[in-house]
Amino acid sequence: MEAIENINTRRSVRSFEEDEVPPSQIAEILRCGLRAPSASNGRPWEFILVKDQNVKDRIGYLGARSLYERKKRRLKDTKEQFEKIAEAPLFIVVACNTKKSPIFWRHDGSAATQNILLAAHSLGLGAVWVGAPFALKKHSNEIKKLLGMPKHIEIASIVALGSPKIKPKLKQVTDLKKKIHYERW
Numbered sequence: 001m002e003a004i005e006n007i008n009t010r011r012s013v014r015s016f017e018e019d020e021v022p023p024s025q026i027a028e029i030l031r032c033g034l035r036a037p038s039a040s041n042g043r044p045w046e047f048i049l050v051k052d053q054n055v056k057d058r059i060g061y062l063g064a065r066s067l068y069e070r071k072k073r074r075l076k077d078t079k080e081q082f083e084k085i086a087e088a089p090l091f092i093v094v095a096c097n098t099k100k101s102p103i104f105w106r107h108d109g110s111a112a113t114q115n116i117l118l119a120a121h122s123l124g125l126g127a128v129w130v131g132a133p134f135a136l137k138k139h140s141n142e143i144k145k146l147l148g149m150p151k152h153i154e155i156a157s158i159v160a161l162g163s164p165k166i167k168p169k170l171k172q173v174t175d176l177k178k179k180i181h182y183e184r185w
Contacts, residue, residue, distance in 0.1 A: 006122050013126025016088045016162035025123050032119035036111035039104035045112045048093035060086035062139040088160035096156045109156020126164030
């Protein structure tokens with residue numbers, strides 16, 4: 001798949017088949033994550049692969065709680081959303097070493113996440129960037145404890161990954177004229 005087509009056709013997938021992601025595809029996706037650009041070549045990312053359903057369910061629950069607490073959404077609605085996401089056969093936790101990149105770890109982790117999402121799409125897999133579970137520090141700390149992460153490692157993102165149950169429709173692209181400014185705002 002050509003890069004521009006891949007970018008323009010990728011969609012967030014929140015509903016997954018039960019099929020396991022083949023190890024060769026996981027390896028290819030992670031290699032793409034490792035190829036992301038990073039500030040001063042800090043390369044602070046490491047990846048935690050999560051298949052344990054209990055752990056994915058707990059991360060999903062914390063995502064629902066975070067949305068409920070931050071945005072005052074109904075807990076029932078957010079819980080249902082994250083229960084579906086937790087059905088993904090694989091979570092990839094993009095974790096960053098803040099000692100290697102104390103200032104730019106979020107940027108570096110985001111670049112690795114985007115590469116992971118695009119690689120998954122190019123392989124015909126579905127994925128979604130999950131940010132809500134660590135939107136609140138207390139939930140982030142709980143996930144770090146659950147995953148046995150040291151204090152200097154932070155979560156940049158979680159990607160839920162698997163074969164899509166349904167292929168989301170392409171959304172209308174915002175008119176460039178509304179988003180582009182020249183020289184000044």
